[in-house]
Amino acid sequence: MSLSDFLKAFIRQCTYALAFFVAIVLVAEFLTPASVTPFLDPVPFAVLAFALLSADAMRRTVKPNSWVRSVFGVLGLAIVLFVLWMRR
Amino acid sequence: MNRLAKTLFVFPWALAIAALAWLVVQRFPPSGTVVFDVPFDGTSAWIDPFLPAERTTRPGLQADEGWSGQRVVQDPVYTSARLPGVYDEVDLEIEFRPIRQPIIEIGLLRDPESLSFEFQPIWYAPLEREGWRGVGEGTRRGYVRSSAGASVLASSDYQKLAVWHASATSYVARDPSGPPSKVAVSLRGSHDFWAVPAGNDVSFTFEIQDVNRAKGPDTVVFRVYRGDEELTREAVGIGGSRDTAMGPVVTKNVTVTGAQPGAYRIQFSADDDVFIRSIETASQRWVVGPRLSFGDIVGFEPGIKPGVAWSDSRHLVAETFHREGLQRVTFGDAGVKVLRTHEAFTLDRTDGDVQPKRLDVPLGDMRVIGDGWFSFTPEAFFAPQPRRVTDFTDPDREGIDAILTPYIRPVAIGDDWYRATVRFAIDPTSDHLRLALSAPNVLTRAGAVDVRRFRLTYRRPPLTWSEWWRVLRQEAVNAWRRMM
Incomplete structure (x- = not known):
C-alpha cells in the first residue's frame, strides 16, 4: 500500500467514524433534547461529516474532473467556515 | 505496512467511541x-x-x-x-x-x-x-x-x-361556657371567623340576607375547620332566581358539639350579594380575618352603619367600590383618606405597641384586608395563628421574640x-x-x-445496576412522553 492509498483509506475511516459519532449524537439529541448540546456543539461535527461524506460519495461516483472537485471543495469549505463563524 | 495501516484505521473509531463514552459519563456520572x-x-x-x-x-x-x-x-x-x-x-x-x-x-x-x-x-x-x-x-x-x-x-x-x-404549635384554648352575645354588623360577602370554644361547643348564629343587587339565586356555604381538618360543611340557598328586591333575613346556626380546645375556623363563603346582619355566639374570644368587608345598610335600615373593629394588624389595605364609601379611615395612630373607588389605600402602624388597635370606618362600605385579625370588641380579640413574616414585618416594633x-x-x-x-x-x-x-x-x-x-x-444515588436501570427507564419514559 502506497502512502497515497493509505492516506485516502485513513481519511475514509475518519469520515465514517465521524459520521457514526454524529449519527449517534443526533439520535440522542432527538430522543433527549439537551443531552449532548450543553457539553458539545454537534453542528460543526455534523457539517464536517456531511462535507466529507459528500466528497467521498462524489469521488466514488463522479468522473474525476479537477474543476468540479475544486468548485465543490471550495463550496464545502465555505459552508463549514460559515457555520463555524455563525456559531462562534 | 498493511498491518500497521489496519492498526491505524482503528484510531478514528476509537476516538469516536471515546467521545461517545465521555458524553455518556457526563449524562450518567457514576457518583450520581x-x-x-x-x-x-x-x-x-x-x-x-x-x-x-x-x-x-x-x-x-x-x-x-x-x-x-x-x-x-x-x-x-x-x-x-x-x-x-x-x-x-x-x-x-x-x-x-x-x-x-x-x-x-x-x-x-x-x-x-x-x-x-x-x-x-x-x-x-x-x-x-x-x-x-x-x-x-x-x-x-x-x-x-x-x-x-x-x-x-x-x-x-x-x-x-x-x-x-x-x-x-396548634393553638390550644377553651373558655368557660356563658350566655351568648349578639353583635349587629353589616358584613358583605365571604369571611373567615375564628373562635375559641365556650365550654364544649362552638356555636354561631348568623342573620344573613340576599340583597339581590345582581339577579339570580345565591348560595352560602359554611365550613368549619380545626387546623386543616374540615369538620362540617353545609350549603344554604337563599334568594330566588328572579328576585330583584331585598330578600328576607335568614337565620342560620352553625354548631360544633364536643369541641376540643383549640382555634376553630368558620368559613362563610358567599358572593358580595349576601350580607351578614348579625352574629350571635357564646364564644368569648372570636375574631374575623384577614379579610373584613364592611357593607352598607341601604334598604335594610335607615342611616349609616360605621365600621368599627380592633385589629393586631400592622398593615392594612382599604378599598371601596362606591362613591358613598369615600372617607377617611383611621387605624391606631395611622389614617388614610380613601379618595378613589377601586383603589387600595394602605395604612401602616408605626407604633411599638403589641396591643390591638381600633379601626374606624365612619361611613362603612369598605373592604379591609390586614396581616392580622379583627374583633368587634377589644375583649373578644385573640390571635388564632402566628403572624407570617412579610417584607413589612419589623420584629423589634411588633414585639416578636421568635421566628x-x-x-x-x-x-x-x-x-x-x-x-x-x-x-x-x-x-x-x-x-x-x-x-x-x-x-x-x-x-x-x-x-x-x-x-x-x-x-x-x-x-441521585451512585450508579449501581439497579440505579442504571431506573435512570435509563425514566429517560426512556421521558423521551416517549416528549415524542407523543
Whole structure:
C-alpha cells in the first residue's frame, strides 16, 4: 500500500467514524433534547461529516474532473467556515 | 505496512467511541452527583437569565458597577435551569447582593396549572442584626432573641411568635361556657371567623340576607375547620332566581358539639350579594380575618352603619367600590383618606405597641384586608395563628421574640455579597426547573437584588445496576412522553 492509498483509506475511516459519532449524537439529541448540546456543539461535527461524506460519495461516483472537485471543495469549505463563524 | 495501516484505521473509531463514552459519563456520572458552577451572565446553557426583561438589567457586565451578572429591579422574576438528566434533588447555591430589600425568596414551580411555587427563604435583613440566635427545639428550627429561651418557638403565644415557611404549635384554648352575645354588623360577602370554644361547643348564629343587587339565586356555604381538618360543611340557598328586591333575613346556626380546645375556623363563603346582619355566639374570644368587608345598610335600615373593629394588624389595605364609601379611615395612630373607588389605600402602624388597635370606618362600605385579625370588641380579640413574616414585618416594633422558619443565614462573602443554599426535590419527569425569585415591593423601595453566580448540584444515588436501570427507564419514559 502506497502512502497515497493509505492516506485516502485513513481519511475514509475518519469520515465514517465521524459520521457514526454524529449519527449517534443526533439520535440522542432527538430522543433527549439537551443531552449532548450543553457539553458539545454537534453542528460543526455534523457539517464536517456531511462535507466529507459528500466528497467521498462524489469521488466514488463522479468522473474525476479537477474543476468540479475544486468548485465543490471550495463550496464545502465555505459552508463549514460559515457555520463555524455563525456559531462562534 | 498493511498491518500497521489496519492498526491505524482503528484510531478514528476509537476516538469516536471515546467521545461517545465521555458524553455518556457526563449524562450518567457514576457518583450520581453533577455540579455546574456557572456565572450568571447569560452565557451558561444550564441556567437562563431572569425574565421578564423589563424587571431586570441585561445579563453580563454591569457597566456602571464593574461586576458581571444580572440585577433584579422588580418582582417577581423567573428563570429556568436545564436538567442534566434524571436526578432526585438539587442544591441551588446563589451568590447575591440585596440592596434596600429586607426579604428575598427563591421558589420552584410545583404546579404549572395553578402557577404554584414552593418558595424557600434566602434573605431576611432583620435576622442579620445583632440580638438574634438560631436555635432548634425538637423538630422546630428558627431564631429567638438572645434574651429569650428556645421554648418560645414551640409556644402558642402567638403575640410574640412569627412564622416564615413553617407551621407553629396548634393553638390550644377553651373558655368557660356563658350566655351568648349578639353583635349587629353589616358584613358583605365571604369571611373567615375564628373562635375559641365556650365550654364544649362552638356555636354561631348568623342573620344573613340576599340583597339581590345582581339577579339570580345565591348560595352560602359554611365550613368549619380545626387546623386543616374540615369538620362540617353545609350549603344554604337563599334568594330566588328572579328576585330583584331585598330578600328576607335568614337565620342560620352553625354548631360544633364536643369541641376540643383549640382555634376553630368558620368559613362563610358567599358572593358580595349576601350580607351578614348579625352574629350571635357564646364564644368569648372570636375574631374575623384577614379579610373584613364592611357593607352598607341601604334598604335594610335607615342611616349609616360605621365600621368599627380592633385589629393586631400592622398593615392594612382599604378599598371601596362606591362613591358613598369615600372617607377617611383611621387605624391606631395611622389614617388614610380613601379618595378613589377601586383603589387600595394602605395604612401602616408605626407604633411599638403589641396591643390591638381600633379601626374606624365612619361611613362603612369598605373592604379591609390586614396581616392580622379583627374583633368587634377589644375583649373578644385573640390571635388564632402566628403572624407570617412579610417584607413589612419589623420584629423589634411588633414585639416578636421568635421566628419559626427553616431559613439559614446566608454566608457573607464580602462587599455586601452573600451566598445562600436551598435544596429542592426534583420531579423525575421534568426537563427543566422553573424557578422564581421573589423580592416583594423591591420597586417601591428603589431596591434591587444583584445575582452574579449559581452553583447547581444535582444528586441521585451512585450508579449501581439497579440505579442504571431506573435512570435509563425514566429517560426512556421521558423521551416517549416528549415524542407523543
